[in-house]
Amino acid sequence: MYYKLKDDFRLRGWELLPTGVVRRLSGNVDFLPPDIYRALQKACSSIPADSALFSAEEKKMLAELCEAGILEKSEVPAPLSDAQKYRAYPNRFLYSVHWAITGNCNCRCRHCYMSAPTRTEALVRAQAQEAPTLRQPTRTEALVRAQAQEAPLLRPPSGKVNEPTLSDCLDVVRQMEAAGVRTVSLTGGEALLRRDFFAIVDALIDADILIVTVMSNGLLVNEKTLDEFERRGLRPEFNMSFDGVGCHDWLRGVPGAEQAVLRAFSLCRERGFPTGAEYCLHKGNLSALRESVKLLGELGCQTLKVNRLNVEGEALGIADYAITRDEEFQTYLDYIPQFYEDGAPLLLMLSGFFCNDGTDGFEIPFVKNEEDEDCGDYCLCGHARNYMYITAEGAMVPCIPMGSAEGGRQTRTDALMPGQAPDAPLLPRRHFPNIRETSFADALRDSYYMSFIDTRLRDYFAHNPGCAVCEYRNRCAGGCRGRVAGNKDDLLARDEDACAFFRQGWYDKVTKLMKKILLDVR
Numbered sequence: 001m002y003y004k005l006k007d008d009f010r011l012r013g014w015e016l017l018p019t020g021v022v023r024r025l026s027g028n029v030d031f032l033p034p035d036i037y038r039a040l041q042k043a044c045s046s047i048p049a050d051s052a053l054f055s056a057e058e059k060k061m062l063a064e065l066c067e068a069g070i071l072e073k074s075e076v077p078a079p080l081s082d083a084q085k086y087r088a089y090p091n092r093f094l095y096s097v098h099w100a101i102t103g104n105c106n107c108r109c110r111h112c113y114m115s116a117p118t119r120t121e122a123l124v125r126a127q128a129q130e131a132p133t134l135r136q137p138t139r140t141e142a143l144v145r146a147q148a149q150e151a152p153l154l155r156p157p158s159g160k161v162n163e164p165t166l167s168d169c170l171d172v173v174r175q176m177e178a179a180g181v182r183t184v185s186l187t188g189g190e191a192l193l194r195r196d197f198f199a200i201v202d203a204l205i206d207a208d209i210l211i212v213t214v215m216s217n218g219l220l221v222n223e224k225t226l227d228e229f230e231r232r233g234l235r236p237e238f239n240m241s242f243d244g245v246g247c248h249d250w251l252r253g254v255p256g257a258e259q260a261v262l263r264a265f266s267l268c269r270e271r272g273f274p275t276g277a278e279y280c281l282h283k284g285n286l287s288a289l290r291e292s293v294k295l296l297g298e299l300g301c302q303t304l305k306v307n308r309l310n311v312e313g314e315a316l317g318i319a320d321y322a323i324t325r326d327e328e329f330q331t332y333l334d335y336i337p338q339f340y341e342d343g344a345p346l347l348l349m350l351s352g353f354f355c356n357d358g359t360d361g362f363e364i365p366f367v368k369n370e371e372d373e374d375c376g377d378y379c380l381c382g383h384a385r386n387y388m389y390i391t392a393e394g395a396m397v398p399c400i401p402m403g404s405a406e407g408g409r410q411t412r413t414d415a416l417m418p419g420q421a422p423d424a425p426l427l428p429r430r431h432f433p434n435i436r437e438t439s440f441a442d443a444l445r446d447s448y449y450m451s452f453i454d455t456r457l458r459d460y461f462a463h464n465p466g467c468a469v470c471e472y473r474n475r476c477a478g479g480c481r482g483r484v485a486g487n488k489d490d491l492l493a494r495d496e497d498a499c500a501f502f503r504q505g506w507y508d509k510v511t512k513l514m515k516k517i518l519l520d521v522r
């Protein structure tokens, strides 16, 4: 009898994490203790299972790996296939990438932070750049231009023509494969708008990178799209924005968008594709929150993230629809009891304020650590440590909200470095790397991206002396860098939402409320 690594598994290692067992086409990576990993590698070298070369301790470890479904017994020697053999990636481990494969979109959202142009607009602009006076505009081009001038909703294209070519995209896939990325979420603009979308999907499948989510406005989530995924054995989550019953079209700028996205949720439910949603809270849809959550729950949507309208990008034009932080928090406080009255129809994340865990538990995302934890050595954001967002322009940043630090907003001139006091002389601004200029693996070895995500809380506290002595310092840890990125020049500034949550009594209010609700539920 011999040991055999099950066909689905591969041996992989990264800088600082050399003992990975990866499951093909799933998000799973287990990092084993070095002695167990050594025993596993030995077991995969065709030594008979009863050989005296295995110590009693190793046999015990291998029995546990069999139980865990990683190893199995084989009557004949079972050497590793080429794909299974150990592969060392020359960079730090990065679990997942959110990847904007286009900056173009078929919606005209009033709050689009990236000012995504439509395909027609992009085409018109590209042609205009190439041949400014050679020909008369076509009927469609003329219409787009006329609408842009006449109707503020159909705004003139203000984003860049920023759809990477297919060959650029295939290169990114190769680079992600070479760096050992495990999963990807495809986003845009509107990712499904690309005519070569499934060529990118196929390249990801070939590279053994699992597509876990497609972020979409839902307009192109139809039978044909789902058929194509199903044919490839993939069932990603469709994460679609939904901005309120009776209010969606106004924000999205496309009549009929609400009907289309609700149809997309239904279709995904019928076809067994998971769905999630995001809700942008503003004055016009505050009162539609309860009805919208109920409806999404009925449509099988499993998760909903709610955040207030962020006044940047196109949203500067609808700033009078924005609600204040206090209005946002009060809305959540008023809504939470109704959410439980309605049977907690889905997993709900209300900004950093509240997140339910089924019907009888909850978390507060603003709470990052226990107050008595010694967390100076922790990273600024544990989530961002394992994820990356690649913008349509190729900037590699820690997460989607931080795209504006390198993408849409160009007003930042300098950034303070981790550990610098606020009054220290500014160093020239450092940029996050760009995949068009740097290799992915290099960005994960030595770059501003790496130094930023490796920044420790002790550096944050040195930079923010007020936080260092604050009674909530560990629990709050200065909040979320993504929330800061949209509004501040200093990526290490404190997050004012998190600060208000703790210091203005919202933490006490929501924990008190939840104590009462959970007592009633139980």
Ligand code: SF4
Residues within 6 Å of the ligand: 104, 105, 106, 107, 108, 109, 111, 112, 113, 114, 115, 116, 188, 189, 190, 216, 217
């Ligand atoms: S769907 Fe997204 S990318 Fe498209 S216009 Fe709306 S916010 Fe922008």
Ligand code: SF4
Residues within 6 Å of the ligand: 466, 467, 468, 470, 471, 472, 473, 474, 476, 477, 478, 479, 494, 495, 498, 499, 500, 502, 503
């Ligand atoms: S509550 Fe405010 S002062 Fe205290 S740690 Fe958080 S951001 Fe800093």
Ligand code: SF4
Residues within 6 Å of the ligand: 381, 382, 383, 384, 398, 399, 400, 401, 480, 481, 482, 483
């Ligand atoms: S910085 Fe904020 S938005 Fe970005 S991953 Fe961390 S918690 Fe999320």
